[in-house]
Amino acid sequence: MSVLRGLFLTSVAALAAQSAVAQDLRTDALDYFKPLPSTVPAVADNPITEEKIDLGKALFFDPRLSASGVFSCYSCHNLTTGGDDNMETSVGHGWQKGPRNSPTVLNAVFNEAQFWDGRADDLKAQAKGPIQAGVEMANTPENVVATLSSMGDYVTWFTDAFPEDGEPVSFDNMAKAIEAFEATLLTPAPFDAWLNGDDAAMTEDQVAGSGACSWIRAVCRATPV
Numbered sequence: 001m002s003v004l005r006g007l008f009l010t011s012v013a014a015l016a017a018q019s020a021v022a023q024d025l026r027t028d029a030l031d032y033f034k035p036l037p038s039t040v041p042a043v044a045d046n047p048i049t050e051e052k053i054d055l056g057k058a059l060f061f062d063p064r065l066s067a068s069g070v071f072s073c074y075s076c077h078n079l080t081t082g083g084d085d086n087m088e089t090s091v092g093h094g095w096q097k098g099p100r101n102s103p104t105v106l107n108a109v110f111n112e113a114q115f116w117d118g119r120a121d122d123l124k125a126q127a128k129g130p131i132q133a134g135v136e137m138a139n140t141p142e143n144v145v146a147t148l149s150s151m152g153d154y155v156t157w158f159t160d161a162f163p164e165d166g167e168p169v170s171f172d173n174m175a176k177a178i179e180a181f182e183a184t185l186l187t188p189a190p191f192d193a194w195l196n197g198d199d200a201a202m203t204e205d206q207v208a209g210s211g212a213c214s215w216i217r218a219v220c221r222a223t224p225v
Ligand code: HEC
Pocket: 060, 071, 072, 073, 074, 075, 076, 077, 090, 091, 092, 093, 098, 100, 101, 102, 103, 104, 105, 108, 111, 113, 114, 115, 116, 117, 123, 126, 127, 130, 131, 135, 136, 137, 178
């Protein structure tokens, strides 16, 4: 066997070994992570439409959902800083400091349950909480519906988003629209493409780094939730 041929075969074998290692890492990672999808997932009891997403987006950014007219969902879930407020605990109504840290809303649609203690089943149940919480937006459902009904654009948007509903402007529908918008807050990354089988999505170093998954797993398992 010529030296060149020998070299060639050695490098082919090395490449094959490398890709086998990458494959093992992927299989290992898939035991613990599911790839984030790049399309909006379906949610229970709330078919997602463009109209609902647009309405939910307007609501998410609107401080008029709070009693003071100062706080919106975005105040504590800033989408340009990772979907939270980067503070130890959040500041809400009357500049009160709340008891808890605000988690990110990014990819929250995939949470098994919402809030640190999982007390809301899904995002539509969750959205009603902060609006009524004394330290957050301190409002009442009646007042929210009265405020939204007083604005012609909102009445049109609610009617477009809930065309079958005799009373489209309601607290329930507000929560459903916010859930629809939040379901669009997804951040699929190269790691997800790699999990999906795209070898070119990550560099060799990054793939090797995915071995760090083992470390993350060890930490997550050791930390009670
Ligand atoms: C004053 C700050 C503040 C405002 C305003 C606020 N939130 Fe939150 N949010 C928090 C805090 C703090 C938590 C965690 C509370 C807990 O677990 O008890 C939270 C939890 C959440 C969660 C759960 C995420 C998870 O991983 O469990 C979602 C989703 C969410 N908020 C969405 C919203 C929406 C939608 C609005 C507007 C209707 C809103 N928030 C308004 C501070 C705020």
